[in-house]
Amino acid sequence: MSNSLLTPSIITKQAMVELKNSMVMLAKVDRTLDASFASKIGDTVSVRKRVLYAATTSADITGSISDSVEGKIDVVLDQRRVVSMQFDSTELGLKIEEFSDRYIRPAMVELVQQVESSISGLYKQVWNFTGTPGTSPTTFLAIGTAGAILTESGCPEDDRCGFYTAAAALTLADGLKGVFPTAIATNAIEKAYVNMYAGFDVYRSMSLSTHTVGAWAGTPLVNGASQNVTYATSKNGYTQSLITDGWSNSITGILKEGDTFTIAGVYAVNPKTRQSTGRLQSFVVRADADSGASTGPATLTIAPPMITSGAYQTVSAAPADNAAITVTSGTASTAYPQNLLFNKGAFAVAFGQLAKPIGNVMTGSESLDGVSVRMVGDYNVLTDVNVWRFDVLYGVKAVAPACAVRHTS
Numbered sequence: 001m002s003n004s005l006l007t008p009s010i011i012t013k014q015a016m017v018e019l020k021n022s023m024v025m026l027a028k029v030d031r032t033l034d035a036s037f038a039s040k041i042g043d044t045v046s047v048r049k050r051v052l053y054a055a056t057t058s059a060d061i062t063g064s065i066s067d068s069v070e071g072k073i074d075v076v077l078d079q080r081r082v083v084s085m086q087f088d089s090t091e092l093g094l095k096i097e098e099f100s101d102r103y104i105r106p107a108m109v110e111l112v113q114q115v116e117s118s119i120s121g122l123y124k125q126v127w128n129f130t131g132t133p134g135t136s137p138t139t140f141l142a143i144g145t146a147g148a149i150l151t152e153s154g155c156p157e158d159d160r161c162g163f164y165t166a167a168a169a170l171t172l173a174d175g176l177k178g179v180f181p182t183a184i185a186t187n188a189i190e191k192a193y194v195n196m197y198a199g200f201d202v203y204r205s206m207s208l209s210t211h212t213v214g215a216w217a218g219t220p221l222v223n224g225a226s227q228n229v230t231y232a233t234s235k236n237g238y239t240q241s242l243i244t245d246g247w248s249n250s251i252t253g254i255l256k257e258g259d260t261f262t263i264a265g266v267y268a269v270n271p272k273t274r275q276s277t278g279r280l281q282s283f284v285v286r287a288d289a290d291s292g293a294s295t296g297p298a299t300l301t302i303a304p305p306m307i308t309s310g311a312y313q314t315v316s317a318a319p320a321d322n323a324a325i326t327v328t329s330g331t332a333s334t335a336y337p338q339n340l341l342f343n344k345g346a347f348a349v350a351f352g353q354l355a356k357p358i359g360n361v362m363t364g365s366e367s368l369d370g371v372s373v374r375m376v377g378d379y380n381v382l383t384d385v386n387v388w389r390f391d392v393l394y395g396v397k398a399v400a401p402a403c404a405v406r407h408t409s
Contacts, residue, residue: 007362007364008362008363008364008375008377009364010096011096011099011104011364011375011377012364012365012366012373012374012375013364013366014096014100014104015104015107015108015366015373015375015390016366016367016368016371016373018100018104018105018107018108018109019108019111019112019371019373020368020369020371021108022105022108022109022112022113023112023116023371024112024116024163024203024205025116025119025120025163025203025205025207026112026115026116026119026349026371028159028161028201028342028344029119029344029346029347029348029349030344030345030347030348030349030399031348031349031350031351031369031370031371032370033045033075033348033349033350033370040077040352040354040393041077041078041080041393042076042077042078043076043077043352044074044075044076044077045074045075045077045350045395046073046074046075073236073397073399074397075348075350075395075396075397075399076395077350077352077393077394077395078395079118079393079394079395079396080391080392080393080394081111081114081115081391081392081394082389082390082391083107083110083111083389083390084387084388084389084390085103085107085387085388085389086385086386086387086388087103087385087386088384088385088386089379089384089386091103091386103388107390108373108390111373111390111392113206113207115349115392115394115396116205116207117207117209118394118396119207119347119349119396120163120205120207120208120209120338120340121209121396122347122396122397122398122404123209123211123258123338123340123406124211124257124258124284124286125284125286125303125398125401126284126340126346126398126401126404126405126406127260127281127282127283127284127303127304127401127402128146128149128150128153128282128401128402128404128405128406129260129282129284129328129329129405129406129408130142130145130146130149130405130406130407130408131339131406131407131408131409132408133213133329133330133331133334133336133408134330134331134334134336134409135409136167136168136171136172136409137164137168137171137172137339137407137409138171138172138174138175139175140175142172142407143162143172143199143200143202143341143407144199146162146200146341146405146407147160147199147200147341149279149405150341150342150343150403150404150405152268152270152277152279153268153271153402153403154270154271154272154402155343155346155400155402155403156343156345156403157199158343159343159344159345160199160200160201160341160342160343161200161201161202161203161341161342161344162200162201162202162203162339162340162341162342162407163202163203163204163205163207163208163339163340163341164202164203164204164205164208164339164407164409165204165205165208165337165339165409166204166206167337167409168337168339168407168409169202169203169204172202200341208337208338208339208340209337209338210335210336210337210338211256211258211259211329211330211335211336211338212256212333212334212335213256213259213327213329213330213331213332213333213334213335213336214253214254214255214256214259214285214288214289214332214333215251215252215253215254215332215333216247216248216251216254216255216259216327216332217247217248217251217254217332218246218247218248218291218296219246219324220244220245220246220247220261220296220298220324220325220327221244221245221246221322221323221324221325222242222243222244222263222319222320222321222322222323222325223243223244223245223246223297223321223322224243224321225318225319225320225321226318227240227242227243227306227318227319228305228306228307228308228315228318229305229306229307230307230310231305231307231310231311231312234305234307235312238303238304238305238401239286239301239302239303239305240301240302240303240305240306241299241300241301241302242283242299242300242301242302242306243297243299244297244298244299244300244325245295245296245297245298246295246296246325247291247296247297247298248291248296249291249292249293249294249295249296250290250291250292250293251290251291252290253288253289253290254289254290254291254298255285255288255289255298255300255327256285256288257285257286257287257288258284258285258329258338259284259285259327259329260282260283260284260285260327260328260329260406261282261283261285261325261326261327261328261329262280262281262282262283262325262326262328263280263281263283263319263323263324263325263326264280264319264320264323264324264325264326265317265319265320265323266280266281266306266315266316266317266318266319266323267279267280267281267315267316267317268280268281268282268314268315268316269313269314269315269316271313271314271402274313276316281304281306281314281315281316282328283302283303283304284302284303285300285301285302286301286302286303287301289301303401304401304402306318306319329408330408336408336409337408337409338406338408339406339407339408339409340404340405340406340407341404341405341407342403342404342405343400343403343404345399345400345403346398346399346400346401346402346403346404347396347397347398347399347404348396348397348399349370349394349395349396350370350394350395351367351370351371351372351392351393351394352372352393352394352395353365353367353372353374353393354372354374354391354393356374356376357376361376361377361378362375362376362377362378363375363376363377371392372392372393373390373391373392374390374391374392375388375389375390375391376388376389376391377389
């Protein structure tokens with residue numbers, strides 16, 4: 001195939017093929033959001049949250065009629081990634097396959113890596129947490145515990161996947177030696193992939209985030225009883241404020257966004273039965289917090305909100321005054337990898353369709369299965385240099401954080 005056939009259409013179609021072939025985590029999240037109308041930074045796609053109701057036991061429903069409270073989640077197209085390149089005209093004599101190997105594939109691998117890193121960064125919105133900070137998981141039980149947490153959170157059993165760092169994936173694969181026949185275990189160790197391991201498709205990922213724990217110290221306590229809220233007041237942001245004290249005085253970043261903790265006496269509930277699971281509810285800090293002077297006060301922004309009754313109940317009870325807070329995300333000021341396990345519906349990615357520029361440039365745009373990429377190329381007649389760029393515009397959101405769990409290592 002000669003260079004005369006290297007048209008913008010062919011190039012962008014090949015770019016889309018290479019982009020799709022490079023997807024791993026991106027292939028496992030929801031990409032069905034309709035962002036076809038969106039073409040610039042700041043455009044928004046809204047997702048409706050499902051409405052829930054609670055049944056009653058009486059034939060008389062007077063006083064027990066549930067309000068139909070519908071929340072929403074906005075996915076903002078606030079991220080743009082560009083890969084640019086330049087080459088002289090001799091390169092355009094290559095066949096499309098050769099040109100793709102040299103230029104298009106590396107560009108698409110980089111763009112996918114950037115998008116998948118954005119997805120993994122959503123760990124800061126996920127409150128479910130398991131594992132021992134500083135220790136890589138090695139057993140079936142380690143992943144099975146994560147699966148149990150998702151099931152108890154009402155997460156569907158299908159379309160579950162797990163992404164682990166190279167080190168964590170290796171220790172997990174090595175643990176298969178005593179579980180599976182030698183041939184399967186060897187294949188798992190070499191490829192770091194096992195189909196449906198403890199209910200998850202497990203993958204190795206280079207895009208996972210590392211979380212640095214806040215500089216927490218002291219003996220933190222809840223400051224004030226009855227700090228529960230209603231779904232109506234928290235439905236969109238799905239957060240609340242929690243007043244605490246007992247931290248060491250006057251520390252900037254006492255807790256960081258993404259830190260997790262539990263509260264004594266506050267248990268998770270099964271969203272279907274609304275009965276306690278017997279497991280302390282894990283909370284995630286949604287904004288950096290500082291401690292004040294004197295008694296070490298700190299007001300935390302947390303998720304999920306503490307809703308103690310009704311269809312949207314999240315906890316068994318509101319915390320008591322002076323209930324002990326236990327930070328679970330790790331040792332203060334220490335970094336830990338954040339492996340992620342989730343159902344497909346936990347995270348959503350919306351791609352915008354960037355407009356083609358007006359002018360004497362070659363340009364192409366392709367969309368497939370909720371993913372869009374644009375190519376723009378120009379030529380400098382003075383230097384015989386071609387300058388091309390590949391752009392993606394997208395937004396990511398944890399639309400159902402309860403259907404994800406962080407497995408620290």
